[in-house]
Amino acid sequence: MKNLLFLLLFTSYAVYAQPNIGAPADIVVCDQDSNTVDGQAIINLTVNNTLILNGLNPDNYTIAYFATQQEAVDNVNAVVSESNVLLNNGQTIFVRLTDIVQPDNFATESFSIIINTPAILTQLDPFIVYDADGVPDGTVIFDLTQFELDILSPFTIPDVVAFSYYATLNDAENATNPILNPASYALTTQTVFFRVVTAYGCFTIGSYNTTVNGIAPPTGEATQTFTEGNTLADLNVEGENLKWYATPASQDILPLTTLLVNGTTYYVSQTVNGVESARLGVTVNLPLGVSTNKFAGLSYYPNPVKDVFTVSNNNAIDAVRIFNIMGQQVSSKTVNNTNATVDFSALNSGVYFVQLTSGGSQKTIKVVKE
Template sequence: MKKLLLLLLGGIAYAQPNMGNPNDLSACDTNSDGYTVFDLTLNDVTILNGLNSNDYTVSYHQTSTDADNGLNAIPGPANYTNNVALLQTIYARLTENGDSSNYAVAYFTINAALPPVINTPEDLIAYSNTVDLTANNAQILDDLNSQEYSVTFHTTETSAYVATPQISTPETYNALNGETVWVRVENIETGCFSVASMVIYITSHAPTGVNEQYFNEGETISVLEAEGENIQWYESTESDTPLPLTTSLVDNTTYYATQTVDGMESMERFAVTALMTLGLEEQLFQSLSYYPNPVSNILTLSNANTISNVEVYNLLGQKVVANNFSNTEIQIDLSNLETGIYMVKVSSQETQKTIRIQKQ
């Protein structure tokens, strides 16, 4: 907005010069500290408003008082660093060279525009050489309005900073495995921008199969099955060293498979948990528990499957206690037994399991 002054000299009113309304200026604050360099002289032509620059002088000032009085003009206005962070008012004075009392003053703002805050792009994982670079746009922009920012892609960091050349067809870019692509996000209004990079990985799909597989004691990783080509097994999702096929399987352990197609090993891995096949005894008594041990009087036994019979033997092989049951939790009175070690035979569905207890 232009501020006009009327000068009264000897009772005669003199109009001010027909000064143009200066434009607000923005410049990018590349280090985000609130300060940057402005070329105030970009407003010279607008302020002159068609007046001859040989007849009028444009000066810039940090206060309205200085502008009104023609004092403390900013030296080097083409390279002015703001002294108020982010947003500052600048006062322009247009003075007739032949008559310093004939002048006009207007003001405008200078804005140290911050570069856009963007997310670091996630690396792109593709299953062919034709890659859609724009797949990460929403993640990169996050809360930024896509109508206010342009996103371009570049093959070098230098080209990203100077904005050219850019990848012309980012939706169908022919990429190389492991290639780095640079992303430039620019504020359409201010021209301020940020640059980041992402890596493209071209890979195969992970193998498929059954996630829980059973094995017999003593078998190796070679018995595990995964559907795919050139399967390799690993001990974790991060391990770089394949496991030999002679690796012995460990019960309730998860192994990870990749496949390699056309020389490209899958980055994602298929997880298989190996479970040892239990015999009938292990299945029937898998949850068997007993307490206390050592025992003084009552021994309690608990099992997921029904306990049908319990027999107690001393170390001479003599049966000293025998009871029939039909429950999953039972109690045996051992108070009459002498102190020592005893073997307790527990029966369920005509299958037995023997445990060792101490009588005290």
């Protein structure tokens, strides 16, 4: 009788060892489930099931996922759609492994959701390429890679590990049949597709449209000197209906009143019978020694600027003028001091040109307003 009582008591207070739950791995995916990069993604949590079971028989245990540790312990509010759940970057998921026969016998673990961001690309406007090889066949050898910096801006370039090019959208999406020599490609009037892969394995598909025609670009020296205060109108280029641009592919026409900035390359096309040509690049440089004495100790910061732009010079700065990219003066200030501050707070974001005057000499600085 005593032995039976002891057996009953032992059975009533038996303690079961927790299941030997395995450590789940953090789930790392890319935010590529929609056209909006929002730090969210559809996640399949069940990819961790094998690790969680840690060799245990799946017929003997249930696996459930929860948003908090307490919910996992209490076994309430489990995630319903385990293989198709919308989660946020950095979110922690808690998992409960439960013995089917003994539901009070369970163990918990956790893991993180890491959602990486694909490259955000700048869409290039359609552009024209001149067929200058002497064979009017509508094909020109072209360097597809020359626009990569424009396409990636303002994405952090070191995060990008691969740029590949394709003739069709289907090939770009599936990374099949890449163009083998994109720096020397037989380009026709077509759409060029490209695939940008980041260090995290995320990818983005982009494209640009090209037209190959037989209109020659304007003629002129590819490198020209200028004097401070000169504009695009002062450059020596010959052609019909000239149009100036800031980049090889931009569609924003620069006015002839645009101030020239030392070391900058401007691009000019001509339009003949309604057809625009490819563009001639013209790099402008100040002659050596120009404005050297008056601006020998020039310094300025910050660039880009949010509110206040500070300029310092060994010689007194007489005046400061600010021009927008259209060549319009948007601000002016008399200084008569070796130090000057310029207020950018009321200006819209974009590129501006700060023109400094000192003792009859001028110097123009390209400044970006955030």
